[in-house]
Amino acid sequence: MEFGSYARGLWNLLLSENQRRYAHDKKFLFYNDMAKLITELKQFDEFSWLRAFDSAAAQQVARDLDVALKNGIRKDRIQRFPKYKLSYKKKKQHGDSYRTINNSDCIRIKNGTISIPKVGQVSIRYHRKLPSAFKSVSISYHHGTWEASIVIEVKKEAPKETLGAIGGFDINSVHTLVSSSGWYVTNPKSLRNNEAKLKQLQRKLSQQQKGSNRWRNTKHRLQHVHLKIRRQRLDFGHQVSNTIAKCFDLVVFEDLNVKAMQQWNGRMTGDNLMGEIVDLTRYKMERYGGLIHNINRFAPSSKLCNNCGHSQTMDLKDRVFECMGCGHIDCRDWNSAKNIEAIGVKELMQAGTVCWALPTSQVKSSGKMKVRTLVRLDVESAKRDAA
Ligand SMILES: [Zn+2]
Incomplete structure (x- = not known):
């Protein structure tokens, strides 16, 4: 599984290219430019490892760097470039990882194995049945083993009032x-x-x-x-x-x-x-x-x-x-x-998010002491956030 280091290598490559461009004419390469660059680089023998790497995962690296760059140049923050990713050995800790997207069901789980693009079938320990189809898989190295975390979309319940x-x-x-x-x-x-x-x-x-x-x-x-x-x-x-x-x-x-x-x-x-x-x-x-x-x-x-x-x-x-x-x-x-x-x-x-409300008439008639209930006031906006 060299893919973790490929993802890191690609990140560092794209980042140094960005820094070079920025020093030259104060411009950044965003996702589209980077995706194009990756396709171009694949032609060269030096970058043959890019051909071996899962292309959806390579695009994901570019997408992540895109986000990191945009965060780095936001006005309300300290402006700086994202950091280079150090190798597992240099950092002396775990953490190599990469993410790939489940495009048209290219990632499949069956019979105790997961098939990952360009990696093939890997046997997995399956923790639970998945409630729905999954969007992407993140693969990371921890303490001598590789772990696959599967990202799924879960429907949120309506905010409680x-x-x-x-x-x-x-x-x-x-x-x-x-x-x-x-x-x-x-x-x-x-x-x-x-x-x-x-x-x-x-x-x-x-x-x-x-x-x-x-x-x-x-x-x-x-x-x-x-x-x-x-x-x-x-x-x-x-x-x-x-x-x-x-x-x-x-x-x-x-x-x-x-x-x-x-x-x-x-x-x-x-x-x-x-x-x-x-x-x-x-x-x-x-x-x-x-x-x-x-x-x-x-x-x-x-x-x-x-x-x-x-x-x-x-x-x-x-x-x-x-x-x-x-x-x-x-x-x-x-x-x-x-x-x-x-x-x-x-x-x-x-x-102004919550307030104490008096009980409804039904509760009052039960003859008990005055009970107050906490009511959420931002339910409408919370619903919008959830949607
Ligand atoms: Zn006291």
Whole structure:
């Protein structure tokens, strides 16, 4: 599978050509010019590798660079050229990948294999039945194996008008996730066990002679553990985000960048599981018609008392919130989750996205206390976005 490096090579080639043209007469090559250039280059023997490369994937490289260039010259951003793609070995990390388009069903999945243009049939592990035809396939290298992600189009549900179930979520290093309703989610034990195994193997590898058979063996086992962790994390992320998206109509998260800096001091930032959960939840909420909101990054979610609003300084070590104002005692993370919910609702109200509405007459006649429901005001524009 040299296609990952072909895609990188083509990206770099087209980019350097763009830089040369720009230096010469301040002009860029956009998608159409680049596609033409690719066809022209194929004639030369030097670029015979381009002929071996899947042409739909080559066009996709040009399309991606087109987008990157246009982003790079937008007025509201720092103007700069896109970056060159370094090789897998130079970067010392995984990441070679390329994308190809399913033109007139040229990519087919059957009998446990996927047929990819110019590659042929590759046996795959098939995770689930696909709900619909797919648009494109992205193939990438991770820890010694190639993965094919299939991009499909999923129909979104209509945006929800009444937001009955509201959840604020505190993401932290002790419990992975705590919701304002008191749901605690912790990293699965298997994940932690694997991380211990990873450390052990890394130590072993560093002691062995580089290039020796034993070293290679350890290296192989290390890759396997990396892969296993990656899959388990993704699986865990999907489970948690799915539960959230199904149970809540409005989900409020806090800004993770600030939190990572405050709490984890670089120790946990490499572990992007929390960020993954937020990303996965985002697209699932959108699919189910829910609303997701990130609160302002400087909102004091952990310092406030969720009972009386008293503000006090909290040390990172304090696991219990003891209010100096009203004596209310709460778990630190639960207290922040409730604050995150309240702050989120307030911010959305200020932005005119939601408002509290009085119950309809039917609910009122049930004789219960006054219940307010949160109503989404931007349903029409959300519908337009979804369409
Ligand atoms: Zn209080």
